[in-house]
Amino acid sequence: MGKRIGLEVSLSAAEAVKMANVDCIAAYPITPQTHIVEHLSELVNDGDLDAEFIPVESEHSAMSVSAGVSAVGARAFTCTSSQGLALMNEIVHIVASMRLPIVMILANRSMSGPISIWNDHTDVMSIRDCGWIQVFANNGQEVFDNVLFAYRVAESQKVMLPLIINIDGFILTHVIEPVEFWEKKQVEQYLPDFKPIHTLHPDRPVTMGGVGMPYVFSEAKVAQDEPLIQSKAEIITAWKELGDIVGRYYKPIETYRTEDAETLFVTQGSFGETVSLVVDALRDKGESVGLVMDRLWRPFPFDEFREATSQAKNLIVIDRAISYGGQGGPLAIDIRSALYKGENQPNITNFICGLAGRDVTINDFKNIYHKAMEKIKENPREEDFEYYGVRGK
Amino acid sequence: MSKTRQDLTWQELEIGATIITPGNSDEYKSGDWRSIRPVVDKKKCIKCGTCYIFCPDAAIYETEDGFFEADMFYCKGCGICAQECPTQAIEMVEEEE
Amino acid sequence: MEIVEPTNVYAYKLITKKDYFAPGHRACQGCAEALAVRLVAKALGRNVIVASATGCMEIISSPWPFTSWRVPWIHVAFENAAAVASGAEAGMKVLMRKGKVPKKKITFLAMAGDGGTSDIGVQALSGALERGHDFIYICYDNEAYMNTGIQRSSSTPYGASTTTSPAGKVIPGQMTWKKNMPEIAAAHSIPYVATACPSYPIDLVEKVKKAAKIKGPAYIHILSVCPTGWRLPPALSIKAGRLAVETGVFPLYEVEYGRYRFTGKIEKLRPVEEYLKIQGRFRHLSEEMIDTIQKRVVEEYEKLEKKVEMTEGD
Numbered sequence: 001m002g003k004r005i006g007l008e009v010s011l012s013a014a015e016a017v018k019m020a021n022v023d024c025i026a027a028y029p030i031t032p033q034t035h036i037v038e039h040l041s042e043l044v045n046d047g048d049l050d051a052e053f054i055p056v057e058s059e060h061s062a063m064s065v066s067a068g069v070s071a072v073g074a075r076a077f078t079c080t081s082s083q084g085l086a087l088m089n090e091i092v093h094i095v096a097s098m099r100l101p102i103v104m105i106l107a108n109r110s111m112s113g114p115i116s117i118w119n120d121h122t123d124v125m126s127i128r129d130c131g132w133i134q135v136f137a138n139n140g141q142e143v144f145d146n147v148l149f150a151y152r153v154a155e156s157q158k159v160m161l162p163l164i165i166n167i168d169g170f171i172l173t174h175v176i177e178p179v180e181f182w183e184k185k186q187v188e189q190y191l192p193d194f195k196p197i198h199t200l201h202p203d204r205p206v207t208m209g210g211v212g213m214p215y216v217f218s219e220a221k222v223a224q225d226e227p228l229i230q231s232k233a234e235i236i237t238a239w240k241e242l243g244d245i246v247g248r249y250y251k252p253i254e255t256y257r258t259e260d261a262e263t264l265f266v267t268q269g270s271f272g273e274t275v276s277l278v279v280d281a282l283r284d285k286g287e288s289v290g291l292v293m294d295r296l297w298r299p300f301p302f303d304e305f306r307e308a309t310s311q312a313k314n315l316i317v318i319d320r321a322i323s324y325g326g327q328g329g330p331l332a333i334d335i336r337s338a339l340y341k342g343e344n345q346p347n348i349t350n351f352i353c354g355l356a357g358r359d360v361t362i363n364d365f366k367n368i369y370h371k372a373m374e375k376i377k378e379n380p381r382e383e384d385f386e387y388y389g390v391r392g393k
Numbered sequence: 394m395s396k397t398r399q400d401l402t403w404q405e406l407e408i409g410a411t412i413i414t415p416g417n418s419d420e421y422k423s424g425d426w427r428s429i430r431p432v433v434d435k436k437k438c439i440k441c442g443t444c445y446i447f448c449p450d451a452a453i454y455e456t457e458d459g460f461f462e463a464d465m466f467y468c469k470g471c472g473i474c475a476q477e478c479p480t481q482a483i484e485m486v487e488e489e490e
Numbered sequence: 491m492e493i494v495e496p497t498n499v500y501a502y503k504l505i506t507k508k509d510y511f512a513p514g515h516r517a518c519q520g521c522a523e524a525l526a527v528r529l530v531a532k533a534l535g536r537n538v539i540v541a542s543a544t545g546c547m548e549i550i551s552s553p554w555p556f557t558s559w560r561v562p563w564i565h566v567a568f569e570n571a572a573a574v575a576s577g578a579e580a581g582m583k584v585l586m587r588k589g590k591v592p593k594k595k596i597t598f599l600a601m602a603g604d605g606g607t608s609d610i611g612v613q614a615l616s617g618a619l620e621r622g623h624d625f626i627y628i629c630y631d632n633e634a635y636m637n638t639g640i641q642r643s644s645s646t647p648y649g650a651s652t653t654t655s656p657a658g659k660v661i662p663g664q665m666t667w668k669k670n671m672p673e674i675a676a677a678h679s680i681p682y683v684a685t686a687c688p689s690y691p692i693d694l695v696e697k698v699k700k701a702a703k704i705k706g707p708a709y710i711h712i713l714s715v716c717p718t719g720w721r722l723p724p725a726l727s728i729k730a731g732r733l734a735v736e737t738g739v740f741p742l743y744e745v746e747y748g749r750y751r752f753t754g755k756i757e758k759l760r761p762v763e764e765y766l767k768i769q770g771r772f773r774h775l776s777e778e779m780i781d782t783i784q785k786r787v788v789e790e791y792e793k794l795e796k797k798v799e800m801t802e803g804d
Contacts, residue, residue: 054621057614065576067577071574201539202536213553
């Protein structure tokens, strides 16, 4: 068992990146990601991590530099938040199409405007369709473990896709949590060296990024989507093996007290831990309620989600993001779509809350529960969504 | 992929649509673009290689006896060689038909 | 056409016969930019990794499933050639340091057009130069966004007619002076900056080879005549480049560790009109505009001469 210490989550993320033996870190500072890259540059400059720290002049270059790093067969890491992610948007799409297994930690922060440094999921939702593997980490330990998982999956021969780890900005990045580090031999057992399929090297000249003529473009896109869809198998295997080594098991869909629950909360990110306390409190009062936490966002784990919700009559989907002019939050929209072909068609209510770091307390979630129950009584096929706790609404 | 085909299935594509056959553009007949062609007067040619060095398409090659000729498979008929030849040994003539 | 000494002319045989930029590419007839790429490829040989921006040279050389590149080449996006090259250079450095890849001299080349350099690519270029990566950045300057249909860039010269700075009744073409990218590069205090033109192939090849040997960033700005966009017959591409140099519009010089030196100084500059009048994009110029150009060209040339003197480059 590795050492277990109380450490700011950002720092433990950096330590995990160090344990993963990355070759290059290219990053641009943006709140609330800063502590992660600051610590990494300390590790490099102190000689504790043999890597190049490339202080790029913008996030667009952070992802572009990472593309160059990955294309020559080196292990690349980058890290950003909202506006930085938006700035690198075109390259985010491109590296997925080029099958470059870059790992990025996204310290979730609200998309401007108005400008906000605080946490919500509007940033990750803006790249929902970009082709990366996307997971959520819910606490400090999960962040640490998932960095090693990320390289293991991203670089696996059948996958070869970039991967993003979402961690709630400030709520996770800036809090101190107990984290158990891995031992070096555990990392060696779990994470092999990066063996790319093609690299840029004069001995084997290849051309990467040629023009996608109309007669090949559609095939190229399917050739990109299929591995993403199929990667779920490798993801599940990698999480299982992680558990076998360190004793912590992760799954695409985590459930809490769902066995006989009529109503299920659905959350992503750090909300999950808060809501689990709410579930306990409500159950103490006799409510039939449970919690489903979505850990794997893309590829979306349809089977696992349908199974977890197969007995539920009602879902309360908690979104920390908006789809303007759409039908609520992106998570709810995806879930309605995911259940379309399911046997079970629960009532789905959707609450958007916690935008730009607004606190959502246990009491708030209890209110949300009761509001959801009211809505369902009035209109069982309620499709609207509610902005929770907004003055004037 | 090893063959230059435009009808591969998605499974047959190289990962990331990478092209692993370097320089295979040399299968493409850019000579089809041409409407005039260079003709060398060997009596005037001094074998200096000026035409060779200025051809944007690397279409001019050195023959066994040291003269320089344009490969009609690639030559686009731009006329740079004729223009630059120091002894004016090259003339651009209309392609027949 | 000028008479060239036979001895000078045979000097072209010093350049390698190998071609690393294959024929069958889709460049226009008479494209001097493609010629420049071909010459650079000859200068750098096999051991190079190229990161290209979006642009003419990228499109014509990589229409899937074809590639003209006989060396490793990557294209990611429009404004990030310098950033991708930075990443490749840094990544390879670490791999070699960690023993994962055998140590070997590999040249890293970032290439982009004038749009991808002086406009959208300026940021990435500046960052890469400041960070001091060991790479060469080559700007192939055909003085407009040619690939997308001859729109103006900040490298379009004063007076030129392009599709977004057309010679109109009220505004006669591009009204600002060409952005001086070599000077911007030199202001980063990098070890080597040079201008070159494929009309002078030996000079170009020598400069590229020098840049490859230098440790740290090198910047080379290559004037690439575009017969399509500049509106002249394809056969005159080389002549136009020569005139650009001989009139002082595009002086050939290098800056080595801050010391300026002309490479092939023109003792008596030809009048700029000789260069302008063979190009359709300048057909509309008034006497006054030509005069403005002439005066400014001489002014810039004299500034350069002063820099040579001041830095004792000669």
